[in-house]
Amino acid sequence: MTPVEGEVRRRADRLRAEIRRHDHLYHVENRPEISDGAYDKLFRELQAIEAAFPRLITPDSPTRRVGADPLSELPVVQHVVQMLSLDSSEAPEDVRRFDERVRKAVEGPVEYLAEPKLDGSSLELVYVNGVLDRAVTRGNGREGEGVTENARTIPSVPLRLGSPDEPATLGSSESPDAEGGPADGAPPGPAGGSEMPAGAFPIPSLLAIRGEVLMYLSSFEELNRTRVEAGLEPYANPRNAAAGALRQLDSRITRTRPLEFFAYDILHVEWAISGTGEVEAVDTGEVEAFDTDEEAVEALRGWGLRLPDRTRKVADVEEAIAYHAEFARERDDLDYEIDGVVLKLNALAPRAGLGSTSHHPRWAFAFKFAPRQEVTRLERIAVQVGRTGKLTPVALLRPVEVGGVTVSRASLHNREELERKDVREGDLVRIQRAGDVIPQVVERVEGADEVRREPFSFPEQCPRCGEDVEEDGPFIVCVNQFGCPAQLERGIEHFVSRAGLDIEGLGSETVALLVEEGLVRQPADLFDLTPEDLLELEGFAETRSTKLAAAIQAAKKTELARFIYGLGIPEVGATVARVLAAEFRDLPRLREATPERLEEVEGIGPIMSEKITAFFGDDARAASVDAIVSKGFELVPPPERQGGRRDGESVVFSGRLKSLTRSEAKKRVEDRGDRVVSSVSSATGYLVKGEKPGSKAGKAEKLGVTVLDEEAFLKRYPAAED
Ligand code: IVH
8 A cells, every 4th residue: 555545544534433423423412513514525525535545445434325226126134133023012911910920030129121112113233343234124033134225324323333422533644543542441342443432342243233213203294295295105104104215125215215223122242352362252142241231222322323212210010101101191292103112121131031932032021002093984075275275185084082182184185195095985994193293094994884985076166265276296276376265374374383483373263364354365464464453353352462463563573594484485394494594694685596506505406496486486476575575574594604513603611610500501502502512523612611621621722622711701601681
């Protein structure tokens, strides 16, 4: 190797370590330290090096996450250890019975780890010498499908084991290679595993783990929304969407799907003696390596895996039952689907004695929740007119309780979907509810001796305004864009919604009244409403009228991003609106942007840019926006990015402050839109040095991070005025 190549290799290694650290901070710990732009810069530099020197590409390089050539079929791959299922029940008696059996077999006190049973798709990951070697679906438990390339595209699947706590130093390629190695006293890892923090377990030579691939409900809804808008069939639930994405033949498709991985079990672990004979543990297996599941889980965390949160150690089965009840109540507030609680015997040694059936281990049990699917009668199909004039069929159901909530309406999406499912008025249907997702009709359930009605036919006129409807792909659309009261109502509801202008007291009933009474004929009219106008409405007395009129006026000073979102531009949700606001910084500049200019913005593709320019290019829309703006809006752009850093500066504290507690200081930082992080890197905004600072202060100085003493801190972060 030439000296130049040696230099380049060191640079590539550092870039990989740094990118890996940022991936972990972003996807596993949810506390990014650098902006997307700064991250992209690191990533592109590494890509450029690898393109110029393909010999330097490593299988665990972060650039290998981007997807590979499609396969013709998925290979069948053996699991390292059989992937068993779990014994399960919804009945507390069964859980108590499980506990009794465990107690009979185990001497001394019994404790369990209780954790959420994630409702996704099970996956085995195998790491050889710390590097991801393969990923295998559960399949029949002994062998599954090899989905390695797909798993590589999931950001929370580490391509290499190791903790990101010790950042590699970037920028100075002369810094000694040993930097970033194990801290003093840490067990030595095998070659290459140089990112171990003190106190963690060494990187095994072979590690097989098991976890769940899932999709957050919010991502799932977004995915389905775009699918329905594109005329594609929506996924039935997040589990199916995740399983489908995981089993794609083309990993580049998987990469576009928002998948998450949570690890929850070590299937097998072994350490081989390294070349220098330093690591003592040899082919031990989990039981010899760890005393408890708790420890095993900590080891996983130390190796950089993400684990389900809210895991709790419970001392007896009644506590487990209470945990289950608590979780069942909170189930609707979570952004992911869980279908129960898993209890696992915490002590590992007795697990072998308990053994397994051919189907499930006897040391674990899934205490399930009541299902969130029910069968009921579809009484009638109604048609709703949306903000953009789309006619949506809605199932009016015989009310039924699904997982604790009474459901009487469910979405049928669009006409094609209705035809595909062939559900008709009078049919028995299976419906399902997932978190906050609007209940859906899953399928028709065949009933005996049933005479079915005719398939539903869409009206030829808009059910609301009586104008003609036309076909637009899978949709039927009311053509009366500016005259249809339903479109106006939905548009205003969207404009003033929580993510839009967020006007309190202006719900859908009030909007309907305002439109019906002719007080509002276009969105701009809202801002002319006086308390006297409102007094005319049913249910409006003095206080309510004054309050609402004031709230409407107050909403004219708002964030630019909220305003953009509120306009209801097709394809522009809250996230895109924020991106647009940050990029264009005022409304006129956004309105003038050409499709080419829009496409330069990260995250804006040709379809979106076309929709945006078409929206502002439409004369009637433009007039409506002009009318709104003429009411005197103050649209506030997001704070300027400082030094390319997103979401303000990151601040690290070291040492004690005399005048403030740590949490008061933290609050001041957060009130200013900055954030407190725990470790120093070159991207850190400020290090606040108090009394008896630790090593972080020295490190910050070395990295050239601005150091603030207490006085400077108090000046920069004054107490917020109330
Ligand atoms: S432990 C042999 N923990 O549930 C026991 N499984 O019905 C190893 N699952 O196929 C599994 N969340 O995919 C465990 N926290 C959790 C889980 C979990 C979901 C899945 C797993 C398994 C299925 C069994």
